[in-house]
Amino acid sequence: MLAALASLVMSATALAQEADSAFLERAALRAANTNCKFLDASEALALDMGYWQARGALLRGNYELSSVNAMQFEAEDYAISKPCEDEALLAATERLKNAFLAFSRTPFMEYSGMYRQWTATRTLTDVWAAHQEDNVTGVRLGLIYPQRSSDPMGFADPDKPREQSVFAVLLPLPKGMTAPSTAHLIVRNPAKEPNPWLGGPFGWGGSGLSIPPLALTNRIFPAKRQIVDAPPYGDGGATPGVLFMFDEKAQGQFEALDPREAVRIDFIPSDRDKSSRPMSVLIEVGDFRAAAAFSKIPRNRPEPQTAKAEAAAVGH
Structure with missing residues (x-):
């Protein structure tokens, strides 16, 4: 000390x-x-x-x-x-x-928040650098390696530098589910509400998590959409998923939140899809910045x- x-x-x-x-x-x-x-x-x-x-x-x-x-x-x-x-x-x-x-030499760590946890890895074979998963829907938000998300079972070359991770959300697509056209990330707008939004005692759906009224939030749109394999990654019969990737500005807005806060992800179906309805998932901010820092530590380093x-x- x-x-x-x-x-x-x-x-x-x-x-x-x-x-x-x-x-x-x-x-x-x-x-x-x-x-x-x-x-x-x-x-x-x-x-x-x-x-x-x-x-x-x-x-x-x-x-x-x-x-x-x-x-x-x-x-x-x-x-x-x-x-x-x-x-x-x-x-x-x-x-x-x-x-x-x-x-x-530690390959992965878990960072527990009030209600959820972030998992961070430093291996060459993992698709996600850091992620939090919703236990009900399987939705993941975090840092993903786009190249490996396209080929999760592909060979990782230890002699090549690791690609840059991207802030993204993944929605698994069970059989019969149509991929939504977009995903909106809802975060507190500090210009409208400068204080952390800690919500009520019970939160959304009994999860303990909540977001501010929509009038006090920013709605962030993804920069890219891609169909990929969703976890768990296995040989054959993999579940497809839709990946929405956000830019660095979106990641910065997420990182600027208090770790006790939450964000909401709204999955919006296509206008042509008359059978699907919007779907929402809450994610705890938690120790995302700690998990992100851990994932960036290279495995090989000088003495x-x-x-x-x-x-x-x-x-x-």
């Missing part, structure tokens, strides 16, 4: 717990790394993962958003005020590097330098 920083903010919050310390240290290290470049790209992604996970844990633990933001500002101010050779920062960085070495060596290099 960064003892001086932790004690400073703990005295201000009075009821600080272990989650405080994890968040404070990760927020401070992110700020310090911006100036001092202690971490390589993989370690920085691991730090981002831990930061977003700790932030989500505090908010789900009934910390006020204003308190979490104040803790972050305090941590960042502390880190920025210290030189790159500061012993406390170097010690915290070494702890992170050692922890990363132990976890760097790490120590924090002291990197701090010395920055000084030259």
Whole structure:
């Protein structure tokens, strides 16, 4: 822990717990790394993962958003005020590097929210980098590799760089179901409702999840539609699915939401399809940003330098 920083903010919050310390240290290290470049790209992604996970844990633990933001500002101010050779920062960085070495071979992780979870993977063979699945409909929202979604059983070449994942939603199509013509992603509009929408005690359909009134939301349209295989991916007899891919701006609007919030996906049938009706699914924002950061950590990485060596290099 960064003892001086932790004690400073703990005295201000009075009821600080272990989650405080994890968040404070990760927020401070992110700020310090911006100036001092202690971490390589993989370690920085691991730090981002831990930061977003700790932030989500505090908010789900009934910390006020204003308190979490104040803790972050305090941590960042502390880190920025210290030189790159500061012993406390170097010690915290070494702890992170050692922890990363132990976890760097982990192929997948799960990130639990209040009601749902995100699953993230770092393997070459997975179609999804990170996803959340609705247990009733099988709908998945998350980051997908478009090339592998077209050929999920295809061979993955370990010598080729991983393709960029895309923010997308997949609707499985059971036999007899007509593919909808489009899908709309409904998210809170921060210009109309700046505060997180946490809904009522029961939420939509008893799920505990809810979205704001439609007048306070943005309706986001996909950039591309494609028919693909839907999970589970097997040899023959695979269930088809319709994949709707969104642009980076849509992903940014989703990431900007509070992890306790939810979004709604509306699947809209074609005007020519008179037998189908619109279908809606809710997805919890949760620790999507932590899952996304984990999925981007490459499996192969150079041998790490120590924090002291990197701090010395920055000084030259």
